[in-house]
Amino acid sequence: xxxxxxxxxxxxxxxxxxxxxxxxxxxxxxxxxTLTAGLDDAxxxxxxxxxxxxxxxxxxxxxxxxxxxxGARVRAxxxxxxxxxxxxxxxxxxxxxYRDQDPRRALAEFEVRRAAxxxxxxRAAPERLRESGASGTVRLSGxxxxxxxxxxxxxxxxxxxxxxxxxxxxxxxxxxxxxxGSLPYPCGxxxx
Numbered sequence: 001x002x003x004x005x006x007x008x009x010x011x012x013x014x015x016x017x018x019x020x021x022x023x024x025x026x027x028x029x030x031x032x033x034t035l036t037a038g039l040d041d042a043x044x045x046x047x048x049x050x051x052x053x054x055x056x057x058x059x060x061x062x063x064x065x066x067x068x069x070x071g072a073r074v075r076a077x078x079x080x081x082x083x084x085x086x087x088x089x090x091x092x093x094x095x096x097x098y099r100d101q102d103p104r105r106a107l108a109e110f111e112v113r114r115a116a117x118x119x120x121x122x123r124a125a126p127e128r129l130r131e132s133g134a135s136g137t138v139r140l141s142g143x144x145x146x147x148x149x150x151x152x153x154x155x156x157x158x159x160x161x162x163x164x165x166x167x168x169x170x171x172x173x174x175x176x177x178x179x180x181g182s183l184p185y186p187c188g189x190x191x192x
Contacts, residue, residue, distance in 0.1 A: 013126075014129050014130060015126040018121060018124060018126045018129060018146065021147070021150050022121045025117065025118060025149065025150060026118055027153075028062075029110065029114055032160070035160055036055060036160075039055060039103070043167060044103040045099055045103075047163075048166035048167055048184070049185040049186070052163065053093065053098075053159070055160060055163060056099060056103040056106065057093055057098040057099055058163065059103055059110060060092075060093075061089060061092070061156070062153075062156055064089070065089060065152065066110060066113040066117055068085075070117070070148070070152065071113065071116070072084070072085060073140070074117075074120070074145050074146070075120060077128065077131050077132065077142035078124055078129070078142065080128075080131065083133060083135070084133045084140075085135075121146075128142065129143045130142065132144070162185065163184075165183055165184060166183055166184055169183050
């Protein structure tokens with residue numbers, strides 16, 4: 001498995017991946033600030049459907065992933081470590097009581113952590129990102145992690161936008177917000 005992963009990453013220039021990933025990663029803090037501007041405490045904590053995350057839970061997840069997942073794993077690769085510390089992002093939601101946290105503080109902490117990550121990446125030697133580490137049976141190169149990190153940002157932007165769309169529509173029901181298109185998280189949805 002490791003040889004396959006290495007041959008795949010050699011097809012991309014590490015300098016280009018690093019440069020473009022850093023540029024993309026720099027955008028998320030502003031996007032989050034813009035999307036959450038004006039949310040009151042109830043909206044920050046409201047879930048769009050059972051088992052779905054409230055905006056504060058999404059922000060706390062991003063904050064903790066910044067330090068304990070992507071940032072830590074890229075740092076491990078850059079330092080030549082071959083194993084990643086285990087993580088439990090899904091479990092952290094309840095274990096770390098995300099819904100009870102101050103959303104503005106969590107967002108500010110995310111901004112600080114993202115700035116530190118961008119500084120780490122600015123000092124990174126691109127060729128070191130070809131190295132890899134493992135968590136269980138999953139082996140990822142630093143380049144894999146960069147690609148996944150940017151995709152992770154976009155997935156959670158989509159999640160946050162969908163959550164806000166559902167909360168907006170629910171707030172103004174029975175007005176026909178669905179005229180805009182198919183809204184995420186239909187009322188009564190039970191899956192996570």
